[in-house]
Amino acid sequence: MNRCVAVVLLLLGPACSKAVPLLPAEASCGLPHAAIGRFVSLPDGSFIKGDRPHYPEESPRLSLHVDAFSLQAHEVTNDQFAAFVRETGYTTDAEQSAKIGGPGAGSAVFDLPGTGTMKLDPWRLVPGATWTAPTGPGSSIAGLGAYPVIHVSERDAAAYAAWAGGRLPTETEWEYAATLGLADPEMPSSGAYDAAGAPVSNTWQGIFPVANTMADGFEGAAPVGCFPASRVGLYDMIGNVWEWTDTPYSPGAHTLKGGSYLCADNFCRRYRPAARQPQDSDFSSVHIGFRIAKDLPQAK
Numbered sequence: 001m002n003r004c005v006a007v008v009l010l011l012l013g014p015a016c017s018k019a020v021p022l023l024p025a026e027a028s029c030g031l032p033h034a035a036i037g038r039f040v041s042l043p044d045g046s047f048i049k050g051d052r053p054h055y056p057e058e059s060p061r062l063s064l065h066v067d068a069f070s071l072q073a074h075e076v077t078n079d080q081f082a083a084f085v086r087e088t089g090y091t092t093d094a095e096q097s098a099k100i101g102g103p104g105a106g107s108a109v110f111d112l113p114g115t116g117t118m119k120l121d122p123w124r125l126v127p128g129a130t131w132t133a134p135t136g137p138g139s140s141i142a143g144l145g146a147y148p149v150i151h152v153s154e155r156d157a158a159a160y161a162a163w164a165g166g167r168l169p170t171e172t173e174w175e176y177a178a179t180l181g182l183a184d185p186e187m188p189s190s191g192a193y194d195a196a197g198a199p200v201s202n203t204w205q206g207i208f209p210v211a212n213t214m215a216d217g218f219e220g221a222a223p224v225g226c227f228p229a230s231r232v233g234l235y236d237m238i239g240n241v242w243e244w245t246d247t248p249y250s251p252g253a254h255t256l257k258g259g260s261y262l263c264a265d266n267f268c269r270r271y272r273p274a275a276r277q278p279q280d281s282d283f284s285s286v287h288i289g290f291r292i293a294k295d296l297p298q299a300k
Contacts, residue, residue, distance in 0.1 A: 029223060029225075030222070030223030030224055031146070031224055035073070035225070036074070036080070037072070037080065038072070038073045038074075039072055039073065040070060040071055040073050040177075040232060040233045040234055041068065041296060042069055042070065042176070042177055042180065042232060043068050044065070044067050044068040045065070045176070046064065046065045046066070047063075047175075047176050048061055048064075049061070049062045049063075049064050049172060049175055049274070050274050051188065051274055052274065054188075054269050054274070054275070055270075055275070057276055058275060058276060066173060066176045069169070069173055069293050069294065069295055069296055070293065070296055071169060071173070071177050071234060071292075071293050072166075072293075073225075073229070073233060073234055074148075074225050074234075074236060075224050075235075075236055075240065075241060075243065075290065076148065076157075076160060076289060076290055076292065077145060077146055077147065077148060077149060077224055078144055078146070078147055078148075079146065080149070080160075080164075081131060081149040081160060084159075084164070087163070088163060090156075090159060090163075092131060092151065092153065093153040093156055093283075093284060094106070094107035094130045094131070094151045094284045095130050097127070098130065104125070105125065106125035106126045106128070106129055107125065107126060107130060107151040107284045107285060108123055108125060108129075108283070108284070108285035109123070109124055109129050109136065109285075110122055110123055110262065110285075110287070111123075111124060129151055130151050131150060131151045131152055134150060144223075147222070147223050147224070148221060148241045149290075150285070150286055150287065150289050151284045151285065151286065151288075152244075152288065152289065153282050153283060154244045154246075154254045154279075154281040154282070155282060157289075157290035157292075158244075158246065161290075161293075164292055166292035166293055166294040167246065167292065167293055167295075168245055168246035168290060168292060169245055169246070169291070169292070170247050171245040171247035171257060171276065173245075173293060174237075174243065174245050175257065175273050175274065177232065177234060178230070178237045178257070178258065179273045180230075180232045181231045181233075181237060182230070182231065183230075188272040189272055191230065191237060191272070191273065192238050192239060192259075192272070198215070200228060201216070201238040201239035201271065202216055202218050202222045202236065202240040202260075203216065203238070203239040203261060203263045203271050204264035205264070206264065207266055208264040219261075220261055221240055221241055221287070224236060224240075227239075227240075236258075237258055237273075238273075239263065239271055240258075240260065240261055240289075241261070241287050241288055241289035242258055242259065242260045242279075242287060242288045243256065243257050243288075244289075249276070249279075250278055252281060252282075253278040253281055254279060254281045255276050255277070255278065255279075256276070256278070256279050257273075257277075258271075258275075259272075259275060260287040261287060262287055
């Protein structure tokens with residue numbers, strides 16, 4: 001894979017803000033343990049895919065029918081992924097990349113400017129940045145079990161989904177679920193901001209990449225379920241971390257949906273159901289995760 005191309009894509013697409021501290025030390029909100037792993041059943045129905053497009057890649061508008069399916073109510077967490085690794089011994093693409101080494105090794109980390117000089121390119125490939133070490137060697141996810149797992153490729157996400165008895169959602173299924181959940185169906189951005197402009201999901205507030213007001217309470221990722229559920233009971237469909245789908249975008253790339261905590265109003269507006277972003281299928285980064293879907297028995 002061309003790692004340089006992947007980093008450029010991250011800069012132009014999902015990387016919608018300045019660098020942020022990755023994960024707070026402790027979770028002060030989120031779903032109770034008993035709610036982790038819950039699925040939401042979504043009815044069959046029709047919707048407009050690509051409705052009210054903001055970017056060219058979101059067109060054309062298509063009227064599509066979607067069969068009933070279920071979707072995990074939240075993004076897959078570190079604890080969930082850890083159970084998978086313990087049972088299977090699975091090694092992620094980022095971990096394998098670190099072992100192989102070379103100029104293309106590593107997973108993408110977005111550097112926080114902090115009090116230092118702003119960097120022309122705040123993204124860097126960090127060998128050893130993995131799902132268990134989100135900022136690279138020496139970092140850990142201790143105490144962060146309820147946060148979304150990151151630094152996972154599409155292959156990693158699909159492997160977990162199969163182990164868990166599910167699959168990755170298609171882009172159409174994902175967009176259908178996010179559209180059904182909008183607080184205001186006439187306002188595509190209502191999954192991110194309410195009518196008064198207050199944030200209702202984990203995105204970037206402020207001027208990219210100069211200032212983050214943290215009006216949503218977070219600089220980086222949040223534990224799953226810190227923000228209100230959508231109208232259909234799904235958490236963090238918009239913002240927090242981008243989510244893999246199993247829909248190819250182009251050769252060697254899959255489609256990401258939902259935006260992340262790095263999506264800002266002044267730089268990109270990919271915190272809408274119709275927004276879509278390509279990413280190399282074997283690539284991973286600090287703000288890409290996933291959730292899984294399951295098929296429902298067909299009515300006779």
